[in-house]
Amino acid sequence: MRGQPAYQVIKRRIIQALSEGIYPAGSVLPAEKTLASQYGVSIGTLRKAVDELVSDGILIRQQGRGTFVAQHDNDRLLYYFFHIVRHDGRKVTPKVQLISFKSERASRDQAGKLRLVVGDKIIQITNLLSLDGEPILVDVISIEAARFKGLTQQKFVGRPSSIYNLYQTGFDQTVVKASERLRATAATALQSELLRVPLGHPLLWIRRIALGFHDDPIEWRESFICTDRYEYFSELSS
Amino acid sequence: MRGQPAYQVIKRRIIQALSEGIYPAGSVLPAEKTLASQYGVSIGTLRKAVDELVSDGILIRQQGRGTFVAQHDNDRLLYYFFHIVRHDGRKVTPKVQLISFKSERASRDQAGKLRLVVGDKIIQITNLLSLDGEPILVDVISIEAARFKGLTQQKFVGRPSSIYNLYQTGFDQTVVKASERLRATAATALQSELLRVPLGHPLLWIRRIALGFHDDPIEWRESFICTDRYEYFSELSS
DNA sequence: TAGTGGTCTAGACCACACA
DNA sequence: GTGTGGTCTAGACCACTAC
Numbered sequence: 001m002r003g004q005p006a007y008q009v010i011k012r013r014i015i016q017a018l019s020e021g022i023y024p025a026g027s028v029l030p031a032e033k034t035l036a037s038q039y040g041v042s043i044g045t046l047r048k049a050v051d052e053l054v055s056d057g058i059l060i061r062q063q064g065r066g067t068f069v070a071q072h073d074n075d076r077l078l079y080y081f082f083h084i085v086r087h088d089g090r091k092v093t094p095k096v097q098l099i100s101f102k103s104e105r106a107s108r109d110q111a112g113k114l115r116l117v118v119g120d121k122i123i124q125i126t127n128l129l130s131l132d133g134e135p136i137l138v139d140v141i142s143i144e145a146a147r148f149k150g151l152t153q154q155k156f157v158g159r160p161s162s163i164y165n166l167y168q169t170g171f172d173q174t175v176v177k178a179s180e181r182l183r184a185t186a187a188t189a190l191q192s193e194l195l196r197v198p199l200g201h202p203l204l205w206i207r208r209i210a211l212g213f214h215d216d217p218i219e220w221r222e223s224f225i226c227t228d229r230y231e232y233f234s235e236l237s238s
Numbered sequence: 239m240r241g242q243p244a245y246q247v248i249k250r251r252i253i254q255a256l257s258e259g260i261y262p263a264g265s266v267l268p269a270e271k272t273l274a275s276q277y278g279v280s281i282g283t284l285r286k287a288v289d290e291l292v293s294d295g296i297l298i299r300q301q302g303r304g305t306f307v308a309q310h311d312n313d314r315l316l317y318y319f320f321h322i323v324r325h326d327g328r329k330v331t332p333k334v335q336l337i338s339f340k341s342e343r344a345s346r347d348q349a350g351k352l353r354l355v356v357g358d359k360i361i362q363i364t365n366l367l368s369l370d371g372e373p374i375l376v377d378v379i380s381i382e383a384a385r386f387k388g389l390t391q392q393k394f395v396g397r398p399s400s401i402y403n404l405y406q407t408g409f410d411q412t413v414v415k416a417s418e419r420l421r422a423t424a425a426t427a428l429q430s431e432l433l434r435v436p437l438g439h440p441l442l443w444i445r446r447i448a449l450g451f452h453d454d455p456i457e458w459r460e461s462f463i464c465t466d467r468y469e470y471f472s473e474l475s476s
Numbered sequence: 477t478a479g480t481g482g483t484c485t486a487g488a489c490c491a492c493a494c495a
Numbered sequence: 496g497t498g499t500g501g502t503c504t505a506g507a508c509c510a511c512t513a514c
Contacts, residue, residue: 005483031499042485047500057475063500064492081474085419177475181323183465184422184440202422202440208474227421234472236319236446237295237415243502269480280504285481301481302511 010039010049019213025168026071072164084230092131099126101153110142113209113220121145128194135195136230142220147173173218175210182206195226248277248287257451263406264309310402322468330369337364339391348380351447351458359383366432373433374468380458411456413448420444433464
């Protein structure tokens with residue numbers, strides 16, 4: 001099969017089916033035995049392909065029930081994509097407050113991150129996130145307007161669940177992984193006002209690119225965090 | 239087998255053998271067929287156990303050559319435990335300069351992190367790390383004296399390779415994984431002098447616990463990083 | 477050529493969920 | 496009870512390394 005292991009080929013075919021919406025978010029896949037015979041491989045090979053998709057966080061296996069397409073919900077968000085915890089280690093679900101929602105043209109920086117051309121239409125959203133009632137984090141989100149056709153401020157604010165859930169269920173944009181770079185910086189006037197810290201206060205500055213099934217950039221996000229009571233966690237192993 | 243899957247039992251038995259020094263760092267394990275018959279399981283089950291150890295970064299498979307016990311070398315350090323890169327993404331091997339090497343008694347904080355009692359003997363080491371000739375990072379390392387019997391400043395400075403390699407080859411202390419918490423902070427007098435930045439300059443503050451085979455704390459480390467030209471990277475997926 | 481890990485098969489049986 | 500994923504087997508053959 002094109003010189004590649006069969007399970008890799010199967011894995012890519014399943015990802016293709018997922019990105020084409022054949023198995024929508026939250027739906028159950030056919031049984032593994034069924035899939036194995038559909039793809040013409042043994043159950044062991046099929047399982048190896050699904051194993052990888054599960055460890056990538058794309059599928060979720062539940063013994064006795066079936067294999068499901070992972071859906072962005074609050075638990076998933078907190079576990080995979082929100083790495084801020086209290087100093088004592090406790091995780092808190094953030095409360096999001098919209099600061100601004102604007103249509104813009106991509107700057108050189110934004111275009112580079114989102115693989116666009118300078119001047120392409122983008123939407124820029126600024127949010128203030130609070131944890132336990134305290135303002136802790138300012139998010140500046142940039143997304144390509146063409147990917148999110150029909151997104152309005154009203155739809156954004158009225159979303160029933162997380163932002164990534166809105167991307168997934170409203171626009172077929174599933175964030176599969178993200179890559180973050182962290183720096184320390186001094187609070188600007190706007191940041192110090194929103195986060196209620198002195199001008200120049202040290203903030204953690206996170207720059208994130210969120211990617212889809214085919215490593216296509218879905219969202220570029222910059223976060224500024226007051227780490228006086230909360231901090232970023234990272235596990236180093238594999 | 240104690241109500242647990244066989245491959246989990248095998249995995250723990252291999253970890254046990256590794257921590258007892260039966261397979262030293264860098265050595266080759268018996269062939270998988272041999273191991274399978276030694277442990278009385280099929281090749282598939284043995285492979286599943288080894289699969290996990292490989293994905294944990296504890297073993298390294300090389301087709302045609304064998305399976306090896308992972309050893310801390312520069313590549314491994316850079317890949318697993320050193321998450322600082324230049325703004326352009328390039329990885330650089332740090333040059334380490336010793337600032338101080340002191341015998342101390344554990345503070346409440348240090349004792350908590352290393353699971354010791356306040357007043358237990360520890361060694362505290364301060365290093366200045368340079369990248370491309372520029373001082374970028376101050377490390378403050380705390381380790382339990384009893385775990386590193388015979389470690390002197392001379393041995394520390396004269397180590398042939400990385401610090402974790404010294405722990406592993408000199409004291410049978412293999413760092414398997416680490417857990418980091420990040421904050422932003424303002425440079426103190428000592429930090430600003432060493433890193434050549436103004437007093438109060440925003441620094442990235444990393445607090446790391448390094449763990450061994452049995453999740454035992456080996457090292458507690460605080461790092462202070464000037465992120466003007468370098469930054470911390472983190473991949474969010476599984 | 478011999479020995480290693482890498483892939484793949486075609487089942488069997490177990491644990492769990494649900495009706 | 497039926498259907499699902501989870502574990503395990505006992506091989507076969509392939510790809511790679513080293514001699």
